[in-house]
Each structure stands twice: as C-alpha cells, then as structure tokens.
Amino acid sequence: MVSLPQIFPTPVAVVIALKDLLIAPGPQGVAWAGELLGNTLISLWRVFVGFSIAAVSGVFLGIIIGWWPRARDLLEPVIEILRPIPPLAWIPLAMLWLGLGFKPAVFLIWLGAFFPILLNTVLGIEGTPKNLIEVAKTLGANSWQILFKVGVPSATPSIMAGLRIGIGIGWMCLVAAELTGSNSGLGYMIMYYYSTMEAAKTVAGMLMIGIVGYLAFIGLKKLEDRMLFWRVSA
Amino acid sequence: MSSGFFKPVLLTALMLLLASMAGGLSCTPPSPVTVRVGYLLGDLHHLPLFVALDKGFFEDEGIDVQIVGPFDAGPAEMDALTASQLDMGYVGLAPAILAAARKVELSIISGANQEGSGLATQKSINGVTDLQSKKVATPAPGSIQYVMMGMLLSSNKMSYKDIELFPGTIKPPDMPGALQTGRIDGYFVWEPYVARSVVSGAGKVLVESKDIWPGHPCCVVVTRNDFATKNENTVAAVLRVNRRAINFIADNPAGAKIIAQKFTKLDAATIDEAFKRVKYTFTLNRDDVKRFVKEIIALGETGAIKPIITSADVPDIDAFVNRVVNVK
Numbered sequence: 001m002v003s004l005p006q007i008f009p010t011p012v013a014v015v016i017a018l019k020d021l022l023i024a025p026g027p028q029g030v031a032w033a034g035e036l037l038g039n040t041l042i043s044l045w046r047v048f049v050g051f052s053i054a055a056v057s058g059v060f061l062g063i064i065i066g067w068w069p070r071a072r073d074l075l076e077p078v079i080e081i082l083r084p085i086p087p088l089a090w091i092p093l094a095m096l097w098l099g100l101g102f103k104p105a106v107f108l109i110w111l112g113a114f115f116p117i118l119l120n121t122v123l124g125i126e127g128t129p130k131n132l133i134e135v136a137k138t139l140g141a142n143s144w145q146i147l148f149k150v151g152v153p154s155a156t157p158s159i160m161a162g163l164r165i166g167i168g169i170g171w172m173c174l175v176a177a178e179l180t181g182s183n184s185g186l187g188y189m190i191m192y193y194y195s196t197m198e199a200a201k202t203v204a205g206m207l208m209i210g211i212v213g214y215l216a217f218i219g220l221k222k223l224e225d226r227m228l229f230w231r232v233s234a
Numbered sequence: 235m236s237s238g239f240f241k242p243v244l245l246t247a248l249m250l251l252l253a254s255m256a257g258g259l260s261c262t263p264p265s266p267v268t269v270r271v272g273y274l275l276g277d278l279h280h281l282p283l284f285v286a287l288d289k290g291f292f293e294d295e296g297i298d299v300q301i302v303g304p305f306d307a308g309p310a311e312m313d314a315l316t317a318s319q320l321d322m323g324y325v326g327l328a329p330a331i332l333a334a335a336r337k338v339e340l341s342i343i344s345g346a347n348q349e350g351s352g353l354a355t356q357k358s359i360n361g362v363t364d365l366q367s368k369k370v371a372t373p374a375p376g377s378i379q380y381v382m383m384g385m386l387l388s389s390n391k392m393s394y395k396d397i398e399l400f401p402g403t404i405k406p407p408d409m410p411g412a413l414q415t416g417r418i419d420g421y422f423v424w425e426p427y428v429a430r431s432v433v434s435g436a437g438k439v440l441v442e443s444k445d446i447w448p449g450h451p452c453c454v455v456v457t458r459n460d461f462a463t464k465n466e467n468t469v470a471a472v473l474r475v476n477r478r479a480i481n482f483i484a485d486n487p488a489g490a491k492i493i494a495q496k497f498t499k500l501d502a503a504t505i506d507e508a509f510k511r512v513k514y515t516f517t518l519n520r521d522d523v524k525r526f527v528k529e530i531i532a533l534g535e536t537g538a539i540k541p542i543i544t545s546a547d548v549p550d551i552d553a554f555v556n557r558v559v560n561v562k
Contacts, residue, residue, distance in 0.1 A: 192540075197309060
C-alpha cells in the first residue's frame with residue numbers, strides 16, 4: 001500500500017501540490033488569493049466570527065456564574081447537560097436549522113470554543129484570592145469595583161488559557177463542519193481532493209490546517225504574554 | 235494358506251482403500267471462493283446486486299460474496315478498491331474512469347445500467363438558467379452525477395461558478411429532505427432519490443439524465459486487475475450472476491421492485507416512480523466510454539466544472555479505454 005501514490009503521496013508530490021494550490025484560482029469572492037490561501041481565508045473568517053462570539057459569551061457568562069452563586073445554581077445543570085455532547089454530534093441539526101455554508105460552520109465553532117472558555121473563566125473568577133477581596137473591601141471598594149478591579153484581572157491567566165484551548169477546539173470543529181456542510185474552506189478543499197483521488201492535494205490542505213492552527217496558538221500566546229506582563233514566569 | 239493367497243488379497247484391499255479415498259476426495263464440495271463486492275448507498279442502479287443477493291445467485295455459482303459498503307459515492311468506493319479492501323464493485327462509470335486515470339489497476343468488465351439519474355428541483359424552478367446563484371447538491375466530485383450536472387450547465391452556457399454547487403456535502407438519502415426544508419434548491423443524484431421528491435410532493439424532476447444523453451452508460455461492474463488475474467473463473471461467475479440478475483429484473487419487474495424496496499427501505503410508490511427512469515443492461519459500448527472520457531476532459535477545459543481528468547492524465551483516450559474496458 002505504501003507504493004500507492006493515490007493513497008500515500010510522496011513529500012515531493014505534496015510540495016508540488018502546494019505550489020499548484022497556491023496558483024490555482026481561489027473560491028468565489030477570493031479568487032485573487034489562489035485556491036489554498038483563498039480557502040484558508042474563508043476558514044479563518046468563519047473561525048474569527050465563531051470564536052469572537054464564543055469569547056464574548058463564554059467570558060460574560062463565566063463571570064456571572066463564577067461570581068454569583070445563585071446564577072451558578074441556576075445555570076450549572078443546563079451547562080453540564082450540554083457540555084458532554086460532542087460539537088460534531090450537532091452537525092446534522094446545525095445543517096437542518098441553519099442551512100449550509102457559513103452559519104452552521106460558525107455555530108459549530110462557537111459550540112466547540114464556548115465551553116472551555118466558559119469553564120476556565122468560572123474557575124478563574126472562583127479562584128480570586130479571598131485576601132485580595134478583603135483588602136479591596138477594607139479600602140472601600142463596592143461589589144462592581146471588586147469584580148472588575150480584583151476578580152477579572154485575577155482570572156485573566158485562566159481566561160487566556162481557556163481562549164487558547166477554545167481556539168484549538170473551534171478550529172477542529174470548523175474543519176469537520178466544512179467536510180460535510182460547506183462548499184468552500186480548507187475542510188471542503190480536503191474533501192474535494194479526496195473525492196478526485198488527488199491525495200497530495202489532500203495532504204497539502206491538512207498541512208495548511210496544522211500551520212494555521214499553530215500560528216493561531218502562537219498569536220494568542222503572545223497576546224497573553226503582553227496582557228499578563230506582570231506575571232512572574234516560573 | 236500360502237503367501238500366494240495373501241498377496242492378491244492385500245493388493246485388492248489396497249486398491250479398494252485408494253479408490254475409496256479418491257472417491258471421498260471427489261465427493262468433497264469445493265470451498266466457495268470469497269469475493270468482496272462494493273456498492274453505493276441506496277442506489278437503485280445496483281439492483282442487479284440486490285437481486286442476486288436476495289435470490290441466492292452467488293451461492294448457485296459457488297461464490298461466497300462479502301458485501302462491503304455501502305459507500306456514499308463512487309470515489310470513496312474506488313479508494314477502497316485501490317486499497318485492496320474490495321475485489322469488485324458496482325460503481326458509476328465516472329469514478330471508475332477517474333480511478334483508472336489515476337493509474338489504479340482496474341478493469342471495467344460489464345455494464346449494470348443506463349440512464350437513471352436526474353435533477354430534482356423546487357417547483358418554482360422552471361429551467362436550468364433559473365438555478366443561477368441557487369444551491370444545488372450532487373454526490374462527490376468525480377461521480378457521474380457531478381459530471382452530468384457539468385454537462386447540463388455547459389449546454390445552458392453556464393458553469394459551476396454560476397450556481398452554488400455543493401458536491402459531496404449532503405448524502406444522497408438526505409437530499410430529498412434538504413430540498414423539502416429549503417436548504418437546497420435542487421440536487422442531481424441517482425434514483426430512487428430523484429423520485430422521492432416527486433412522490434413526496436416536495437419537488438419536481440427538471441431534467442432526467444437521459445435528456446442530457448439518451449442511453450448514456452451509468453453504473454458498471456469493475457474488478458481489480460490483480461484479483462481478476464488470479465481468479466478468472468470467479469470473475470466470470472460474478473458476470474454470469476450479474477447477467478442472470480438483469481434478466482430477472484426484465485422478466486419479473488414486480489418481483490424486482492419488491493427487492494428494491496427491501497434494500498433501499500423506500501416505499502412502493504417511490505420505487506415505481508424511480509423504475510421509469512432506470513434501464514438495466516450488461517452491455518457497455520467502448521465508444522460510449524470514449525465519448526464520456528472526452529466529455530469529462532472538455533468540461534474541465536471549458537470551466538464548466540473544476541477539472542477532474544485532464545488530457546495530461548489521459549493523453550490517448552482510445553488506448554486508455556481499450557485497456558480499461560474489457561467487456562466480454
């Protein structure tokens with residue numbers, strides 16, 4: 001089987017495929033970018049939208065649940081029921097409710113990224129050192145000031161960790177969503193070339209997914225280092 | 235008793251023993267040969283296979299058949315054949331040609347059906363040009379329906395860029411539901427899934443594949459060349475089974491429809507409607523296959539579809555088809 005180039009392309013074939021995909025015309029709307037970068041841009045846009053919604057909703061809800069015990073009692077059961085359902089299990093329903101293409105992909109990215117961000121935010125808020133809260137109270141801070149000047153900054157390392165995990169899961173969900181519910185994007189491109197038995201182009205697409213995922217991780221890490229400049233590294 | 239008595243007795247006994255052993259061996263039935271056969275999900279074009287399984291035609295030929303699949307589309311089945319997970323298969327002509335163009339060692343050894351696909355659309359669509367910017371689903375790129383959609387677009391001076399094409403995104407059994415819920419505006423697929431939308435009232439048949447090319451070859455029987463070389467008799471037996479099943483469908487359409495219902499799990503009305511569009515035949519004309527290869531290459535060159543096979547893949551169409559198509 002190793003001698004079957006239709007299944008196991010050689011590294012040289014993959015490099016040639018990368019070159020071909022860079023110069024072939026891209027999908028509608030990004031034809032100028034070439035097929036590989038054009039589909040990458042489409043996927044990135046979907047991730048940006050889905051992840052942004054997940055970040056805002058996850059952090060917001062996480063602060064509420066982490067800070068107010070009553071909110072936790074109310075929302076925790078719902079979250080714990082929904083959380084174990086794999087995002088990919090939602091694909092058929094996402095396509096049924098939201099159609100094909102952009103919307104179900106964004107929904108699945110949101111779903112994949114939301115829970116790690118939410119849980120890490122909750123943990124971060126709940127882990128706010130009690131002595132810092134007491135000091136703030138002593139200095140005359142009200143509840144809102146304690147939350148935003150003590151609680152949230154204290155939770156930031158945990159929130160950033162959640163964001164990094166969230167983007168990784170969101171990216172994986174995107175690719176799965178594009179394999180079945182789309183006609184553009186890196187996931188679709190991989191499926192397309194699998195169907196036309198061009199394994200080298202399939203592998204080239206997978207390589208691009210890995211590169212983009214890594215760059216996203218590095219980007220978030222740098223952002224975290226800048227925001228948490230006060231953190232003393234081990 | 236003298237030794238002269240025992241020698242003939244012993245000799246006779248030995249001869250009787252040898253004869254009984256030989257007789258015993260010749261009475262032992264030969265072990266059935268196992269052949270792994272692939273097919274496509276709910277594809278009415280593969281009814282000869284379903285009939286053969288239901289009626290025991292394989293057992294009559296002494297073949298132990300192992301069914302592999304079903305596959306969502308032809309290209310996936312050809313991947314399995316390439317990886318030696320299949321020995322033979324019922325598959326669309328286009329994916330078989332695609333695999334052969336990618337240097338997969340296979341042969342097309344029989345026809346299975348002609349025609350039998352169609353474009354089902356929302357009732358508001360009155361012509362192919364009405365599909366401008368609309369969502370249309372087909373099986374995976376490289377499937378015969380994907381190619382025929384390209385032929386249809388080309389004949390209407392359109393290309394895949396004029397519509398929102400979703401190849402391989404929705405499984406064929408899910409296409410009627412996607413049309414009904416408005417997720418797509420049309421789909422080009424194999425029967426009985428075209429008929430499904432007609433019977434449910436969700437859509438209509440805008441174009442039948444026979445309107446694009448009357449009598450076009452559709453599904454064929456393929457085999458891996460290394461399997462065929464080592465198992466000539468088995469392959470010949472499978473071809474006899476295929477012919478017998480096709481003759482059964484022609485002679486017993488009512489019985490064949492019941493088997494079709496069993497294998498596709500669809501209702502009688504849908505199967506009745508679908509049967510109107512499928513022709514079963516084991517003949518396959520090399521000239522038709524050559525025409526098909528030329529069409530696929532031309533569609534890619536004109537931009538009607540994204541190129542699947544180019545003239546670089548198949549520089550000499552006649553030699554390619556003569557090598558790959560071995561219908562006896």
